[in-house]
Amino acid sequence: MCGIMGYTGYRQALPLLLEGLKRLEYRGYDSAGVAVLESNGIFLKKKAGKLAVLESCLNGCQPAGVVGIGHTRWATHGVPCDRNAHPHLDCRGELAVVHNGIIENYISLRAELSGNGHRFLSETDTEVLPHLLEEIYQGDLLASLLALLPRLHGSYAMAVMSLREPGRLLVARRDSPLVLGLGKGENFLASDIPALLPYTRRILVMEDGEVAELWPDGVKIYDASGRQLTREAFPVEWDAAAAEKAPYPHFMLKEIHEQPRTLRDTLRGRMEGGRVLLPELDGAATYLRQCRRLFITACGTAFHAGLVGKYLIEKLVRLPVEVDIASEFRYRDLLLQPHDVVVVISQSGETADTLAALRLARNLGAKVLAITNVLGSSVAREADWVLYTWAGPEIAVASTKAYTAQVLLIALLSLHLAELRGTLSPSEVTGLAQEIDLLPERVAQVLRQEAEVASLAQRLKEHEHCFFIGRGMDWAVAAEGALKLKEISYIHAETYPAGELKHGTLALITEGVPVVALATQLSLLEKMLSNIKEVKARGAWVLAVTADGEEVAEEVDACLRLPPGDPLFLPVVAVVPLQLLAYHVAVARGCDVDQPRNLAKSVTVE
Incomplete structure (x- = not known):
């Protein structure tokens, strides 16, 4: 995994591949690469790091090809590095493959292929795919791919192209998403719809077990036996600007x-x-x-x-x-x-x-x-x-x-x-x-407190540990708040039902440690106040999120007040200041907010 983009048509492929991959950056990745079919070979360039690194290495290079595939990789097999980045080629350099998912039986397949004289350049599971195709391929990419798929255990969304069949792209899907975009004189493939919105709004979603072939003038979908299927495209009604x-x-x-x-x-x-x-x-x-x-x-x-x-x-x-x-x-x-x-x-x-x-x-x-x-x-x-x-x-x-x-x-x-x-x-x-x-307006009211939240973020940014506590539904919301903080700011954050503090967690409360206390459930407010006093007595700095007002504010160091409402539905409102807090702490710490390290947007592997 994580992002795939492909094109066949009349335009130069490279700019389209790069632009599509940029629209998939939200999925998270650690390397990127492109392959473009030229008349005398496959142009291949791939680099560890962000797309900007790949673009700088291209240095304005424009391969003369109108068919290509690109990939952003989130490492599963093999460290993030140039050689482990996709696309991968066969030994002859005539077949190129990109792949999301995991080939679970790649070790046995790799051993078999190595015994047959194939040379592997990466540590990835994906690299077995072009070499398996090389063994099978007799000039018909569709027949070769249909013969290959039964040998694979695991998940995949893959795109394949061959130097011997210019203009043709083959794709297959099992347990990993893949969508096709239908144009006029050109067609596209991608892991997700936003990559295709600048070019087409007519989308086909591939289903598990299906294979598709794309030509500039058409798309055909087949089942695993090679029987052609009929599928209607659906229109995407998003405004492309919604993804900007x-x-x-x-x-x-x-x-x-x-x-x-x-x-x-x-x-x-x-x-x-x-x-x-x-x-x-x-x-x-x-x-x-x-x-x-x-x-x-x-x-x-x-x-x-x-x-x-x-x-x-x-x-x-x-x-x-x-x-x-x-x-x-x-x-x-x-x-x-x-x-x-x-x-x-x-x-x-x-x-x-x-x-x-x-x-x-x-x-x-x-x-x-x-x-x-x-x-x-x-x-x-x-x-x-x-x-x-x-x-x-x-x-x-x-x-x-x-x-x-x-x-x-x-x-x-x-x-x-x-x-x-x-x-x-x-x-x-x-x-x-x-x-x-009334919830949309109440959330809007909380958003108007952003400056106050940003100021509180300055208090948290230097800490490496933070605790979130709550009771009832507040505990569930606290768990989401802690997840937001740790995934984008890299601060170690833990969540506890507040009543569990005395069963061991209080040992971790030391002078100045931040504790975010949610206190929106009125039926549990007295109990929650007792828990706040417990951490305050051990020196914690406490930030409360509450709809109660003065009673809680008197017991804590800082307080974010929610607009009043039925406590049953306050979880929708109470999470918003926690989202803002995590965001501003991450920004203050200089973190990559939209693409945090080691994470992907759509987790399509187990």
């Missing part, structure tokens, strides 16, 4: 400030007259009424949204909820029963562990409800029911607007289930729906 960060210095800050709009977009058409409308679930009503238990599974930020969802659903629907990290969900002895529902949450809809959890749940007979941000994604296609968060493209690796949209949608789902199952009266549903309707 101006006038903000970073995509992350832009996306934090987009949250009032994305919340309104996610609400649009889903509430009317105090009622929650989720027409996507009309066909699921009988099953959801009979549901006896919900499982929520996700990774990272989406998992934290699921933690909030557990509290909401159990409170409002009186339905037992289990929340599990997707990478662990797969390896439990799951006790799924008839009428259990599994909810999977994924911003990209391509998260490998979440997708595997979905497939396991369906294989065990459970119904699956997906919450995702990407139309046509694997999660969306394979779930029984789908709820979309209309957050638009999220470019920064650290998720912000996708998270708040996920929590909002879970809140709507909770009210929908409560009405469906009769656990709340119509008037109670109406009252809570009105509270949800």
Whole structure:
């Protein structure tokens, strides 16, 4: 992994490849490379580091070719270096391959190929692909690729080109995303839609097990047996400018400030007259009424949204909820029963562990409800029911607007289930729906406190450790706040349910250590104040996030006040100052905010 761009058409390929890869930089990467078909060979250039390093090495070079593939790599097999960067070539230099995913049986394949005299130049699993194709290739790239794929174990989105078949690109996909863009006299391929928006809005999403061939004048899709398939392109309605960060210095800050709009977009058409409308679930009503238990599974930020969802659903629907990290969900002895529902949450809809959890749940007979941000994604296609968060493209690796949209949608789902199952009266549903309707404006109010948050960030920037505490839903929000701080500022941040402090964690509280205390749940406020006093007594510097006001402010060193609202839905609001805090701390420390080290936006390998 992580980003793929390809082109075949009438224009010079190199500038298009570089521009497309730049639009995929948000996915995170540590090296980059391009390969362009010229009349007398394959022009290849690849370098460790950012695209700017690759461009400086090109030094204005313009290979005369109208077909090419490019890649940004996030290291899985082999350290980030020039030789491990993609694309990779066969021994003759006639075949070029880029690949996302992991070839799990590459060791045995590499040993076999080495025994046959093939020379390997990298440590990667990907390099077995051009050499395997070299063994098979007899002048028909499609037939060769179809013969190759059954030998591979693992995941892949790959693009292949041959010096002997100019104008033709071949692609294949299993468990890693790949989209095709349809133009006039030219066609494109990429890992994600934003790379294609400047050139076309007609998109084909490849599905698992499919192979496609691209020529300047057309695209054909085949199944694994080589049978041609019929697929309709769909129009992308995003404005291409939605993927540009101006006038903000970073995509992350832009996306934090987009949250009032994305919340309104996610609400649009889903509430009317105090009622929650989720027409996507009309066909699921009988099953959801009979549901006896919900499982929520996700990774990272989406998992934290699921933690909030557990509290909401159990409170409002009186339905037992289990929340599990997707990478662990797969390896439990799951006790799924008839009428259990599994909810999977994924911003990209391509998260490998979440997708595997979905497939396991369906294989065990459970119904699956997906919450995702990407139309046509694997999660969306394979779930029984789908709820979309209309957050638009999220470019920064650290998720912000996708998270708040996920929590909002879970809140709507909770009210929908409560009405469906009769656990709340119509008037109670109406009252809570009105509270949800106010969330975009309340988030906007918090964003107006950014200067105050930026000032507090100066207090945290010199520390290497920070603690986040909370109770109930505040603990779930604190977990997301800590994740934001550590993933973009590289400060070690830990989250604890505040009541657990006395069971060992207090040993880590020393003079001056920052503690961020969330205190938005009124029913737990007295307990939370006691926990704040515990860390203050050990010398901690405490920043509180609260809607209470003076009672909390008197006990802490600094206080960020939220607009008042029903505590059930304050997690959508309370996370925003934590996002801003992480952002401004990272900026103050000189970190790469949009592309933090070692991380990728879409995690498509296990």
